[in-house]
Each structure stands twice: as structure tokens, then as C-alpha cells.
Amino acid sequence: MELRWDPIMEQWVIVSGKRGDRPVLPQGYCPFCPGSKEVPKEGWTVLSLPNAFPALRPDPPPPDVVGDRLYRSLPSKGVCEVLIYTPRHDACLADLSMANIRAVVDLWTQRFEELGARDYVKYVFIFENKGRIIGVTLDHPHGQLYAFPFVPSTIQKELTSSRKYMKRTGSCLFCTIIEKELKERVRVVCENDDFICFLPYFTHWPYGVQVYPKRHAAALTDLTDKEKTAFASILKIVLRKFENLFGESFPYMMVLHQRPTDGKPYPHYHFHVEFYPPYREKGKIKYFASVESGSGAITFDYSPEAKAEELQNSSST
Numbered sequence: 001m002e003l004r005w006d007p008i009m010e011q012w013v014i015v016s017g018k019r020g021d022r023p024v025l026p027q028g029y030c031p032f033c034p035g036s037k038e039v040p041k042e043g044w045t046v047l048s049l050p051n052a053f054p055a056l057r058p059d060p061p062p063p064d065v066v067g068d069r070l071y072r073s074l075p076s077k078g079v080c081e082v083l084i085y086t087p088r089h090d091a092c093l094a095d096l097s098m099a100n101i102r103a104v105v106d107l108w109t110q111r112f113e114e115l116g117a118r119d120y121v122k123y124v125f126i127f128e129n130k131g132r133i134i135g136v137t138l139d140h141p142h143g144q145l146y147a148f149p150f151v152p153s154t155i156q157k158e159l160t161s162s163r164k165y166m167k168r169t170g171s172c173l174f175c176t177i178i179e180k181e182l183k184e185r186v187r188v189v190c191e192n193d194d195f196i197c198f199l200p201y202f203t204h205w206p207y208g209v210q211v212y213p214k215r216h217a218a219a220l221t222d223l224t225d226k227e228k229t230a231f232a233s234i235l236k237i238v239l240r241k242f243e244n245l246f247g248e249s250f251p252y253m254m255v256l257h258q259r260p261t262d263g264k265p266y267p268h269y270h271f272h273v274e275f276y277p278p279y280r281e282k283g284k285i286k287y288f289a290s291v292e293s294g295s296g297a298i299t300f301d302y303s304p305e306a307k308a309e310e311l312q313n314s315s316s317t
């Protein structure tokens, strides 16, 4: 178990040999239901638990390999948690009440703040994988978080582009994109007073919507109480639209992009949520195949504007 440096792509790879041997759970048993091993019977709405098979640990063993200057290695120091959204087994985030989704937002905020304050945590990555098609084996509604001892490469890329944009123009790149999407309107899926959801002009995924606070804020901890409620509300609307458009429990990857927690200032960064739904049409999978995986170029066979329109017209109730 260790971090290995890829000197070609200049990024860390988290190697955890033992995680492959995760036990198969007995059928019908859910470790996240009230009354299971680590989960209290009652008295909770949302819950964070340590991941039973963490790729990163606060007290990692020394690396199994001895690194050198080219093949660097580091202990896998960090935190992996499971974030349970509700005691209800048969629900998904879209089904939950507004108060419950708001409790999820508060849990995200609280875990970001608490873990981000640890000196070895440079980035708190909150996410959800949903659906068997994404490889999720536990149906109970939950997300996860990885508290990394480094800033991951996708975030680094966003930090670099937004820093350059601010230096050149004096403005936030993301605020400028929001303004442009609001003006052009064609790709806006929905909005409320404080949040907007749109399918970006440059979307990589056919249904890869993004959600932003309209006010410049770099993390959940910067949001006001009213904004957090607006955030919960727009999440519910977006998820309902997906469910209604596809007429089924909709699979997705959802990631929260916040500023790093390494203590440096990030005035150019703007909090947002990105969705990567695996469908390109109902029943048809979008694969990130050779071109995407091997060259980093994205191919897109649809009109983003037409895809956005499908979501605009989908019911949010």
C-alpha cells in the first residue's frame, strides 16, 4: 500500500494491493442500514463512516517498495469515508426530502471543514458513484470522500487555467462562463436565486451538467445558509430531471470541485459540481474509449444544445 509517482504524467497513483480482495457480502445484507455493525439503529439522518477498505489511511504502513529519485513513493496517508445520505435503503438522493438533502449538504460541508483542517490533507474530494453500471455494489444511498495528501491532477489543471485567466483579465473564469451561459440561455437546464445548472458549451459527456453557485465562492464553507438550501434544491431538481428523462433510477458519477485545503489562497477558484452520467442516449453507454483514454481528446457525437433541451423539457417533479 503506497503512493507511486508517475513521472511521465506527473501525478500520483494510489496503489492498494489488498483492496482487490474485498469480501463478498451475504445476499440481502446492507452494511449501511440502521442497526448494521457500525450504523446506529436510530437518531440520525446522515452519517459519515470510515471506509472499511480505505485506499488512504491516517496511519498508513510504510510503502511496500523503496522508491528512488525517478520512482518516488510515499505512504498512503489520507482519509477515506463513506457518507450515508439517509437511513432509508430504497431511495436515492433524488427521492429524499429537501430537509434530508440539505442535511447531506451540511454533512459535506462539515467533513470538508474538519478533514481539510488536518495538516496532511491537501484536498478533500467528495463524490458519489451511483448505479451498478458504474460498478457500485451497495444500493443504499451513499457518497464517499477521499482526503488526499496532494492536490489531484484534474483540480491542478482547473487551478492553472483559472489562475491564468484571472491574471490576464482580472475576472474569475467560472463567473465569466456562468455569465455567458446565462446570456445565451440555450444550455441552461435550470436555476434558482443562488445556483445555476447548465450543460457546458464544451461538455465532455452527453449529459455532463455542471452546477455552480452564482456568487463567487470557492468551497461549501463559503456559502450562506440560504445558498446551501438553494444548492440542495437545485440538486434535487437536476436529479429529478434525469430520473424523469430516462424513466429509471439514473446512474451517474457526481463530483464536488472545491478549492484545495493546503492553506494557500485560491481567489481564482469557483466551487462547482460536475456530473458524468454514463449514457449517451437511453440504453446506450458512452464509453471513454481509446481516443478519450489514450489521447485525452474528447469526441462528442451530439449537439450539446439539443442534449440541454432534453433536460430543460424533462419534468422536475
Ligand SMILES: [Zn+2]
Pocket (backbone or CB within 6 Å): 030, 031, 032, 033, 034, 088, 089, 140
Ligand atoms: Zn441499506
Ligand SMILES: [Zn+2]
Pocket (backbone or CB within 6 Å): 172, 173, 174, 175, 176, 215, 216, 217, 269, 270
Ligand atoms: Zn467565480
Ligand SMILES: [Zn+2]
Pocket (backbone or CB within 6 Å): 158, 257, 272, 274
Ligand atoms: Zn471542475
